[in-house]
Amino acid sequence: xxxxxxxxxxxxxxxxxxxxxxxxxxxxxxxxxxxxxxxxxxxxxxxxxxxxxxxxxxxxxxxxxxxxxxxxxxxxxxxxxxxxxxxxxxxxxxxxxxxxxxx
Amino acid sequence: xxxxxxxxxxxxxxxxxxxxxxxxxxxxxxxxxxxxxxxxxxxxxxxxxxxxxxxxxxxxxxxxxxxxxxxxxxxxxxxxxxxxxxxxxxxxxxxxxxxxxxx
Numbered sequence: 519x520x521x522x523x524x525x526x527x528x529x530x531x532x533x534x535x536x537x538x539x540x541x542x543x544x545x546x547x548x549x550x551x552x553x554x555x556x557x558x559x560x561x562x563x564x565x566x567x568x569x570x571x572x573x574x575x576x577x578x579x580x581x582x583x584x585x586x587x588x589x590x591x592x593x594x595x596x597x598x599x600x601x602x603x604x605x606x607x608x609x610x611x612x613x614x615x616x617x618x619x620x621x
Numbered sequence: 622x623x624x625x626x627x628x629x630x631x632x633x634x635x636x637x638x639x640x641x642x643x644x645x646x647x648x649x650x651x652x653x654x655x656x657x658x659x660x661x662x663x664x665x666x667x668x669x670x671x672x673x674x675x676x677x678x679x680x681x682x683x684x685x686x687x688x689x690x691x692x693x694x695x696x697x698x699x700x701x702x703x704x705x706x707x708x709x710x711x712x713x714x715x716x717x718x719x720x721x722x723x724x
Contacts (some may be wrong), residue, residue, distance in 0.1 A: 556721075566688075577723070612669070616723075
């Protein structure tokens with residue numbers, strides 16, 4: 519399986535309401551894309567100094583599952599409505615895991 | 622529980638041998654810190670365009686567990702021997718999860 523992680527730094531004009539709407543939209547999206555086996559998204563809890571504004575983690579079966587998720591029309595819709603205009607910086611990576619889940 | 626994710630961009634002079642040594646050191650470290658419930662670290666598989674060079678994901682019980690991990694002498698030792706001199710950029714976030722694991 520593959521763990522996909524991404525962090526985001528928001529532009530200065532992003533509001534808490536924007537972020538709440540984004541989280542709702544991402545959660546709804548994840549529930550409708552079967553290739554996403556497990557999903558977590560939300561504002562950084564900022565338990566340590568510095569750090570990004572927001573994080574996403576998704577578990578998929580393989581590279582095809584990752585493409586199905588990231589190229590899905592519902593993901594593109596969230597990008598177009600929220601992420602594209604909100605993000606100043608993004609960093610992402612995929613790691614191999616033998617198995618995994620989170621809720 | 623808390624999911625801690627971090628991505629790293631390496632400096633230009635970082636070699637594959639450096640990264641392999643780092644991954645070995647992180648894996649050994651994670652096995653010796655009981656507050657780390659689950660851990661994954663490795664080079665970005667680069668299944669999508671752009672993206673960071675390296676990623677880490679760790680699951681801990683709570684904020685105290687995260688501090689125990691990140692402030693642990695074995696973590697500091699890996700930072701001093703590898704991460705500090707290797708990283709050009711780092712982005713990290715903590716997300717709340719109700720439960721989770723990966724191997």
